[in-house]
Amino acid sequence: MQGRTKSSEGAARVPSARVVLAxxxxALIATTVNALGAWIPSLWGDEAATQLSATRPLPSLMAMLGNIDIVHAVNYITMHFWILMAGSSPFALxxxxxxxxxxxxxxxxxxGARLRSLPFGVLAGVLTAALPRLxxxxxxxRAYAFDALFxxxxxxxxxxxxxxxxxxVWWWVAYGAMLAIxxxxxxxxxxxxxxxxVVLWWRGVDRRTWAGWALSSVAGLLLASPVAWIALHQRGQIAFLATAGHTNPHAILVEMWFVVDAYAWIAWALMAIAVVGxxxxxxxxxxxxxxxxxxxxxxxxxxxxVLASDAVHHDYTPRYLTFAGPAVALLLASGIAELARLRVGRVPMAALCVTVLVLCVTVPVWSGQRGxxxxRGSDWNDVAALVSAQSQTGDAIVFDESVDPSWRPRLAxxxxxxxxxxxxDVQLVTPYAQSPTWHAQTRSTAEALAAGALEGVSxxxxxEAVVDGVVGTDETSDLRAAGYEIVEHQRINVSDVSLWVRVG
Structure with missing residues (x-):
C-alpha cells in the first residue's frame, strides 16, 4: 500500500470512547424508534412463510429446505430458536x-467517524435509521434487515x-467469514x-492486500457455494417475478430505497451533490x-x-437492494456535508434545512409502514378478530384457495x-408442519362437502380473497347448492368474510 498520509497515521488507533458511545x-435509539408500532400491521405472505417455516420441528424444517427456500435457511433456523424464546407474535417476529x-x-x-468525522458519522447513522427502505x-x-447489517x-x-x-491476518479471516455468512x-x-x-483498486493497495482480499473472498464464497448451488435448482419458486413488472424507472428510482417520490427527489439531488463534490x-x-x-x-x-441478471432471468424486486441502503445513507450524508459549506455567518443553514426536510419527509413514510x-394490504388481524368474536363452537370455516399461496386468507x-x-377446519389435508412446502395442503369446498366433512355443521x-376489488373466487356456490344461505357479510380490506347457515 502507498505511504500513509498524515490523516491516516492515526488510523490504526482504537477509536475514541466518543465514537463507541455515539x-x-x-443504535439504541434507532432500534427503539423502528420497533415502535411493529406489533400493529397484520402479517403478510412472506412473513407468514417465515413464521410457519421457523415454527416447524427442526427435522421438518430441514426437509422443507431441501425442497424450497434454501436461500432463507439461515433466517428460518435462527428464527426457529428465537421463537422458542420470544414466541411468534407479530412484534416478536x-x-x-x-x-x-x-x-x-x-x-x-x-x-463515517473513521472516514471523516464523528458528527458526519452520527448524521450518516441517523439517515441510515430513517431511510424508508430500511x-x-x-x-x-424477513432477513432483509440482516442483509443490510452484514x-x-x-x-x-x-x-x-x-x-x-x-x-x-485476522482481519481477513473476519472478512471471509462475514462474506460467507x-x-x-x-x-x-x-x-x-x-x-x-473496486474500492481496493481505487485505493491503490499493494500486492499483500490484494492477496488477502482475493484469498478471503474466494474462501468466503466457496463456503457459501453449497447454498448457491441448491438455490439454483430451486429457482423456479421465484418464477412469478418474471411477470411482476418490477424493472421500471419508478421501481428502481423510487421504490428501491426511498418508497415515496418526495424523498426520492431530495435523495437523488443530495447524492448528485455528493458525487459532484x-x-x-x-x-x-x-x-x-x-x-x-x-x-x-x-x-x-x-x-x-442485479439489473443485468434480471435482463436474463427476470427476478429483480426492489427489496433485493436493501443491503445497499446504508451506502445510500452515506451518500446522502456526503451531499449534506457538501451543502454545509454554504453558511449564513457560521451556521450551515442549507445543510440544516435539508436534514430537517429529509427527516420530515420520512415521518409519514415511517408511520404509514406501521398502519x-x-x-401489502393484509388484514388478517381483522379477519381473526371478527371470526373469533362472532363464531360459535362447532362452526366450520372454509377459505379461498384460488390465489397464490402467499396471499391465501387461510394464512390468517x-x-x-x-x-x-x-x-x-374442513379443508385441511396436510398441516403446514408436515407439508413439503411452507404452507398447508388443502382441498376445495366441493371436495370437503363430498367427503362429508360438513355433515352436522349448521x-x-x-x-375469500379480494383481488383488485373483486372476490377472487366463488367458494359460496358449493355451499348454496348444499343448502346453506348467507346471513352475514363483511368486506374488510383484501378479505371478504361471510357467515352461511344451513336452511331446513
Whole structure:
C-alpha cells in the first residue's frame, strides 16, 4: 500500500470512547424508534412463510429446505430458536429486524467517524435509521434487515483493513467469514466482494492486500457455494417475478430505497451533490478512502449486476437492494456535508434545512409502514378478530384457495390459530408442519362437502380473497347448492368474510 498520509497515521488507533458511545446510542435509539408500532400491521405472505417455516420441528424444517427456500435457511433456523424464546407474535417476529437496523445504523456511525468525522458519522447513522427502505425492513419478519447489517459490517472490516499499513491476518479471516455468512443469508450480498475489489483498486493497495482480499473472498464464497448451488435448482419458486413488472424507472428510482417520490427527489439531488463534490475535490487513485469512494461501489455495482441478471432471468424486486441502503445513507450524508459549506455567518443553514426536510419527509413514510393494513394490504388481524368474536363452537370455516399461496386468507388461521380454535377446519389435508412446502395442503369446498366433512355443521364461515376489488373466487356456490344461505357479510380490506347457515 502507498505511504500513509498524515490523516491516516492515526488510523490504526482504537477509536475514541466518543465514537463507541455515539455508535451505541444511535443504535439504541434507532432500534427503539423502528420497533415502535411493529406489533400493529397484520402479517403478510412472506412473513407468514417465515413464521410457519421457523415454527416447524427442526427435522421438518430441514426437509422443507431441501425442497424450497434454501436461500432463507439461515433466517428460518435462527428464527426457529428465537421463537422458542420470544414466541411468534407479530412484534416478536419483527423485533430482530428492528435490532438489526439499529445495529446497522451504529456501524454506519463507526464507518463515517473513521472516514471523516464523528458528527458526519452520527448524521450518516441517523439517515441510515430513517431511510424508508430500511425502516420498512425494520418491521418485516424477513432477513432483509440482516442483509443490510452484514453488508455494513463487511464494509466496516474493509475500512479497518485499509486504515492499517499491515493489517493482521485476522482481519481477513473476519472478512471471509462475514462474506460467507452474508452470502448465505442473501446470495446477492456476495456481489459486494466485487465492489470491495473496486474500492481496493481505487485505493491503490499493494500486492499483500490484494492477496488477502482475493484469498478471503474466494474462501468466503466457496463456503457459501453449497447454498448457491441448491438455490439454483430451486429457482423456479421465484418464477412469478418474471411477470411482476418490477424493472421500471419508478421501481428502481423510487421504490428501491426511498418508497415515496418526495424523498426520492431530495435523495437523488443530495447524492448528485455528493458525487459532484467528490469529483471536484480531484480524487485520484491512491487517495485515502472516504465515504463516497466506499459508498459508490457499494450502491452502484450490485445494482448494475442485479439489473443485468434480471435482463436474463427476470427476478429483480426492489427489496433485493436493501443491503445497499446504508451506502445510500452515506451518500446522502456526503451531499449534506457538501451543502454545509454554504453558511449564513457560521451556521450551515442549507445543510440544516435539508436534514430537517429529509427527516420530515420520512415521518409519514415511517408511520404509514406501521398502519394496520400496511403489509401489502393484509388484514388478517381483522379477519381473526371478527371470526373469533362472532363464531360459535362447532362452526366450520372454509377459505379461498384460488390465489397464490402467499396471499391465501387461510394464512390468517395458520399464523394465529388461537383465534380460530373453536372452528372446524374442513379443508385441511396436510398441516403446514408436515407439508413439503411452507404452507398447508388443502382441498376445495366441493371436495370437503363430498367427503362429508360438513355433515352436522349448521354454520360455515367463508373467507375469500379480494383481488383488485373483486372476490377472487366463488367458494359460496358449493355451499348454496348444499343448502346453506348467507346471513352475514363483511368486506374488510383484501378479505371478504361471510357467515352461511344451513336452511331446513
Amino acid at each position: 455508535a451505541g446510542l444511535v 419483527r423485533f430482530p429486524s428492528a435490532v438489526a437496523i439499529g445495529l446497522c445504523a451504529g456501524v454506519v456511525v463507526w464507518i 425502516t420498512h425492513a425494520a418491521v418485516e419478519a 453488508a455494513t459490517v463487511l464494509m466496516a472490516i474493509i475500512v479497518e483493513v485499509l486504515r492499517r499499513r499491515r493489517p493482521s 452474508a452470502t448465505v443469508t442473501f446470495l446477492y450480498v456476495g456481489l459486494l466482494a466485487l465492489a470491495i475489489g 467528490w469529483v471536484r475535490s480531484c480524487p485520484r487513485r491512491g487517495s485515502p478512502i472516504d465515504p463516497v469512494s466506499i459508498a459508490l461501489p457499494w450502491a452502484v455495482l450490485p445494482l448494475a449486476l 394496520p393494513w400496511s403489509k 388461521l395458520d399464523t394465529d390459530p388461537a383465534a380460530f380454535a373453536q372452528l372446524r 354454520r360455515v364461515w367463508v373467507v
